[in-house]
Amino acid sequence: MQQFSHSYPPCFRHQFSDQPTDELSDNDNHHTHEQDPLPSIDLHQINLKKLEEACTDWGIFRLVNHGIPSGLLSELHEHAVRMFGLEFESKQKLFESVPLSAMSYFWGTPAITPAGVPLLALCKEKGIVNYNWVEGLNIPLSQPSKVDLVHQPLLRDFRSLSESYGVHLERLAKSIFGAMSQNLELSEDNECYLSPSTGHLRVYRYPRCCFDNQPKVWGMDVHTDSSVVTILNQFEVGGLQVLSPKDTWIDAKPIPNTLIVHLGDMMQAISNDKYKSVKHRVLVNREKERFSMGYFVFPADDCVIRSPNYKPFTYPDFRAQVQQDVKTLGLKVGLSRFKLNVDF
Ligand SMILES: O=C(O)CCC(=O)C(=O)O
Numbered sequence: 001m002q003q004f005s006h007s008y009p010p011c012f013r014h015q016f017s018d019q020p021t022d023e024l025s026d027n028d029n030h031h032t033h034e035q036d037p038l039p040s041i042d043l044h045q046i047n048l049k050k051l052e053e054a055c056t057d058w059g060i061f062r063l064v065n066h067g068i069p070s071g072l073l074s075e076l077h078e079h080a081v082r083m084f085g086l087e088f089e090s091k092q093k094l095f096e097s098v099p100l101s102a103m104s105y106f107w108g109t110p111a112i113t114p115a116g117v118p119l120l121a122l123c124k125e126k127g128i129v130n131y132n133w134v135e136g137l138n139i140p141l142s143q144p145s146k147v148d149l150v151h152q153p154l155l156r157d158f159r160s161l162s163e164s165y166g167v168h169l170e171r172l173a174k175s176i177f178g179a180m181s182q183n184l185e186l187s188e189d190n191e192c193y194l195s196p197s198t199g200h201l202r203v204y205r206y207p208r209c210c211f212d213n214q215p216k217v218w219g220m221d222v223h224t225d226s227s228v229v230t231i232l233n234q235f236e237v238g239g240l241q242v243l244s245p246k247d248t249w250i251d252a253k254p255i256p257n258t259l260i261v262h263l264g265d266m267m268q269a270i271s272n273d274k275y276k277s278v279k280h281r282v283l284v285n286r287e288k289e290r291f292s293m294g295y296f297v298f299p300a301d302d303c304v305i306r307s308p309n310y311k312p313f314t315y316p317d318f319r320a321q322v323q324q325d326v327k328t329l330g331l332k333v334g335l336s337r338f339k340l341n342v343d344f
Pocket residue numbers: 110202204220225232234240280282292293294
């Protein structure tokens with residue numbers, strides 16, 4: 001067994017015996033020069049028409065000229081590599097010693113409660129592998145600096161880098177939402193549809209996965225995000241796929257100095273289904289670990305979403321329904337739970 005696999009949760013270790021190689025795999029595709037199929041939006045000069053098309057047809061776009069210093073992104077990457085690379089048992093202990101409001105650690109599922117606790121204990125040692133091949137850190141950005149991490153320098157520095165990154169993400173989310181509101185002609189009464197205080201960051205490591213044949217294992221299986229928007233940074237290794245307007249899966253490759261913006265379920269509801277909450281998934285990689293970071297932002301808790309296709313509802317109503325469905329059915333049903341005139 002590889003030595004570095006000791007940083008993996010035990011359920012990610014057992015298939016793991018060969019050497020990593022430097023060859024590029026199919027989804028390690030950041031150096032290919034094919035044309036990027038995703039629509040691209042320039043934050044310096046948002047073209048409203050192009051944005052409208054991207055939101056209506058795709059529900060996802062690539063953001064260029066975002067103005068986040070590349071040094072900040074590479075520092076975040078280095079810290080993530082160090083933190084996830086700690087031996088699993090000490091990593092667990094480390095995160096147990098800090099309040100969930102500062103940071104929480106999870107693996108096997110991206111579904112966690114608002115407090116940061118995984119919703120499902122999916123990691124089975126034997127039998128069908130139905131957990132996602134991912135480890136993550138959840139970092140709420142709402143109460144910056146209130147948490148005392150003085151005795152944990154690695155986490156303290158990471159938290160502080162995350163807060164600096166959060167300031168940029170808030171700026172980006174506000175600009176993008178502002179432009180979408182203009183296109184949708186939303187009134188100023190709808191300002192609560194985007195509440196930066198709900199923002200949180202998820203940092204992921206997708207461990208190498210050596211399943212050759214079946215069962216099919218996902219880094220993250222097909223889903224839509226519940227957010228208004230998600231702003232994603234992928235480091236070096238690809239694997240993210242999105243459902244295109246033609247209903248085919250396409251690679252959303254890591255391209256340096258660009259971010260990926262997903263529209264989430266809340267944005268689809270706010271736009272009364274004019275905009276799409278994009279379906280996406282993450283492939284596993286045999287040769288390389290993958291790191292990514294997603295920022296998720298939601299409506300204010302007491303903000304009622306009113307759209308003709310939907311019963312009035314708040315984001316906490318939606319989240320509670322998702323959590324119940326994940327617990328009882330093992331999957332998120334999503335927006336159709338809140339639509340008018342839908343039979344279950
Ligand atoms: O890691 C990625 O590229 C995507 C993560 C994602 O889809 C999510 O956290 O909802």
